[in-house]
Amino acid sequence: MAASSETRIPIGRALPGYHVHLVDDDMQPVPLGWPGQILVSGAAVAAGYLNNESLTREKFIINRSPSSLTSRGYLTGDMARMLTDGSLVYIGRIESDSQIKLRGIRIELNDIAASIIKTSDGVVANAAVVVRDAEQNSFLVAYVVFSANKAPSDPAQYLEQLLPELPLPVYMRPAQGIPLDRLPMSASGKLDRKALSALELPSNPIHTPASKSTVDSLSQTEHRLKGVWDEALGHTGIPITKRSNFFATGGNSLLLLKVQAGILQEFGQRIALTELFRASTLASLATTIESSIGTTAEDMTDQVASSSSSINWLVETDAGDLSEWTKPQQMAILTRNTASLTVVVSGATGFLGRAIVNQLQELGNVSQIHCVAVRNLESDAARLLEQSTDKVVLHAGDLSLPFLGMLEEEARLLFSEADVIIHNGADVSFMKPYESLRAPNLGSTKEFVRLVAPRQVPFHFVSTAGVGLLAGKDVVEECTISSTDAASSLSQVDGYIASKWASETYLENATHRTGLPVQIYRPSSITGDGAPALDILHNVLQFSRQMRAVPEMTRWRGHLDLVDVHLVARGLVHRAIIAEPVEESRITVLHLSGEQVIPVEDAKQYLEKETGYRFRILSIEGWVVEAERLGLHPLVGAYLRTIASREEPIYFPRLQTSMKW
Ligand SMILES: NC(=O)c1ccc[n+]([C@@H]2O[C@H](COP(=O)([O-])OP(=O)(O)OC[C@H]3O[C@@H](n4cnc5c(N)ncnc54)[C@H](OP(=O)(O)O)[C@@H]3O)[C@@H](O)[C@H]2O)c1
Structure with missing residues (x-):
């Protein structure tokens, strides 16, 4: 909450x-x-x-x-x-009428209203959010009062753009925004939520009479696409307009597969999932469908690959916001009590994060482990707590949010005590576009740096070996990858790798500007029990073993580089806690890779030797169909089909490493 x-x-x-x-x-x-x-x-x-x-x-x-x-x-x-x-x-x-439960998640409505006012930067003077019911579903409606001197010319359009961009988790973003002249107040001067909830919702949802972008002005394609969404989403009661975002109207990754099938049926077009993630509003997806009609599958794949080409990476990775910390007199010198360290970790509930926390707990000189931005106490966090000692402290939050979702006071207090930061959390999704990963991946890195730069707390960042693809070399050394090298390749890699490279580059800029000591880790493919359900290589290896068949890899080049999760955690914790601290004004890179390196062409032979069985070779499509029958996650299948449809080879560069496993 x-x-x-x-x-x-x-x-x-x-x-x-x-x-x-x-x-x-x-x-x-x-x-x-x-x-x-x-x-x-x-x-x-x-x-x-x-x-x-x-x-x-x-x-x-x-x-x-x-x-x-x-x-x-x-x-x-x-x-x-x-x-x-x-x-x-x-x-x-606790009885506050501003705290509600929506689809099982507790939500503080005043937080949403405050976020609307803050994000509008003076355009919205006041706001209130209520939960409304339609058919069998509930959804959030924001009522806003615009500032007299800054009111937008098209209030409805303004709200349609503002609400999906609020720096809040998707489930907290209102589905409708309605401008009012003033908010109703009770006799005691408090917001009268009952009166707001009793207001009739506009029959033409979201929009004021002034707006033209209404449901009945949907283009023909949008109208047909809306039918596909309705089918996939069921009756959510949330009105769908041109600018509705699929994920804000109750959609999720699995429902997107239904949309993909629905589009194929309705329009005869197969749209790649990566593209569905990117074009997540009704209008943008309709445009994608229209432009795909008469376009070959290869052209579509090119469009997918170049989805992040419009981003200005210099601006994206600029550390100019840290200028206030460049003056030495403003920086407190970090005095680190090496006998009793306070470590802050993100992503502690994940595959690698749990292993890192376990290793940290073993160390006598680590006295407190603060796990930040923990999203959901009921899920993995509960498991983490069960396994942990009283050194571990969980802090609710979200990587996409300011102060990582903590109260500002809490965040400042915590970071004033931290001796080491391990930023390991990330949205690890190969399908999502960069724009969706910007906030949890790059945004969280920036937020961490803002909180630690004043004290120069050593910053350990978990990146990925995948950024090696941007070095443009067959063998990648343990060093930063400059913008010049990466520039030509950024549009060729997926949004996840781009978000990691952008974080690395931002950190490099932050180090130059403020002297912040930074250590970057690039793990290769991490193996072990509890690997994320959507990890591609893990699924390929697991299902290949089960089926005694490997997918055809003739267009795959390079090396499969596997490393055990406990070794990665040990290597990282050793460098972060036991080894000499990272020097000020330095950024160093360590490749956590190379425990097992298998040339791609030897993968079948490797699995045969490991299991003692002979393996078949199947086309990627044949392999996916068989694996799906055995339970392969449909999103992994969809991803493999997407890359199979690309003409160009898939590279796995070789990482040079100084690790001795
Ligand atoms: N697995 C690999 O092979 C591999 C290879 C190279 C690099 N890495 C890097 O290693 C790190 C850990 O990956 P992993 O394999 O352990 O993945 P994972 O199991 O998916 O863990 C990711 C962690 O980040 C958290 N997270 C994601 N989005 C968040 C958000 N918006 N707010 C708060 N927390 C959020 C997750 O929290 P929830 O529990 O709430 O989902 C989870 O704790 C990542 O930085 C990844 O890029 C992994």
């Missing part, structure tokens, strides 16, 4: 005689940094309400309190987060 920026109030610590715990709905303590209800216990807590047994039973808890608590506790109905120094930040009342 996010905290409302309007109600973030530091409230210090418990008074003497009281203990404060933050608990979840099941009365279990929440991790540090996580929002929870304040439960007060201690000798000074009253016995209950006078003459009100039912309320006493509800609010005063005896014997069903968290394990650490043996006395009576009082549930205050107030929400707070605990900061690393033990102090509390008040979030709001």
Whole structure:
């Protein structure tokens, strides 16, 4: 749950005689940094309400309190987060009508309103968000009041552009924006949400009467495409217009496969999934379909490959925003107590992240491991917590958000204590376009640097061997890849690799500008139990073993470079914690690769030797069909089909490494 920026109030610590715990709905303590209800216990807590047994039973808890608590506790109905120094930040009342649950996710509506106002940069003076119901579905509607002197000429169009670009997770982005002259207030001067929810939604959704870009002005292609979306999404109740974003209207990667099949049926066109990810609005996808009619599959593939060619990479990787940290007098010198290190890690819930945290826990000189931008306590985070010691502290957040989704106070406090940063988290998706990966991958790197540059905290960044493709060499050395080398190849690589290269280059610029010591790690293909479900090479190897058949790789060139996840984690943790700290003003690169290097043409032989069986060679299409029958994820199948349709060879460059495994 996010905290409302309007109600973030530091409230210090418990008074003497009281203990404060933050608990979840099941009365279990929440991790540090996580929002929870304040439960007060201690000798000074009253016995209950006078003459009100039912309320006493509800609010005063005896014997069903968290394990650490043996006395009576009082549930205050107030929400707070605990900061690393033990102090509390008040979030709001638990019964607050601004906190809702939408499709199982708790959402703070005031955060969305605050984000609209902030992102509009003065155009929106006030905003409120409510959840509305249509048919069997709920969706978010934003009501906005424009500033008198900055109101846009086409308010509806302005909102259509603003809302999908809010720096919020997709599920928090309102599906509709409606301009109002003023927000309704109750007699006590508070926002009257009931009155807002009672307002009739415009019959022509999203738009004001002034707007022309309405549902009935959809082009013929858009109209037919909308039918395909409706079919894939079911009845979400969220209105679909030209500028609707598939992912903001309830779509996800798997539903995109349905859209792909629907487009094939409706238009007779096969649109590559990477292109579907890129053209995620109704209008842009309709344009893509129109331009694909009469276009060959090869032309389409070229369009996919060059989807990021319009980006100005100099601007993208510029570290000019760090100018305030270039003055030495503003930098506090980092005094690192090497006997008791505080390490901040991102991506701790992932495949490599869990291995890194496990290694860090083993080290006597690491006293605290702060896992930041943890998205979902119920999923992998719960698993991480089960395996971890009390050195591990989880902080809720998201890599795409300012301050990595933490409260500003929490982020500043945390980074003022950090001795080492390991930025390992990333959206690892080969299908998504660069534009979708910019915020979680490059944006998070910039956010980290902004938080650590003032103290020059050594920064360890997990990149990928894939950036080696941009070096334009058969053998890639352990050094940074300059913009000049990469320029001609950036449009040929997928958005994920581009986002990693952009992060590396931004870090290089940041080091030159501020002196920030940076270590870049480029792991090759990481193997081991728990590899991400969509990891391409892992799937190819696993299903090949199962089927005793390899896909035909005649257009694949170079080497498959495999390295075990625990070795990667060990190599990284050794360099980050045990080895000499990275020197100031230096950026160095380490290739975590080369444990097992298999020339692509020997892959079949390698698997035969490993398993003792003979292997068949299947066409990529034949291999995918057979693997899908055995459970290959449809997105992996779709990706393999996409690359199979490309004419040009697929390269796996050889990485030089100084690691001795
Ligand atoms: N696996 C490989 O073969 C390989 C090779 C080279 C480089 N790498 C790099 O190694 C790092 C770890 O990869 P992995 O294989 O461990 O992948 P993974 O299992 O998918 O882990 C990615 C981690 O990043 C987190 N994350 C993604 N988007 C986020 C967001 N918007 N906000 C907060 N957290 C977010 C994930 O959180 P959730 O748990 O919430 O999803 C997860 O903890 C990545 O930087 C990747 O580029 C991996």
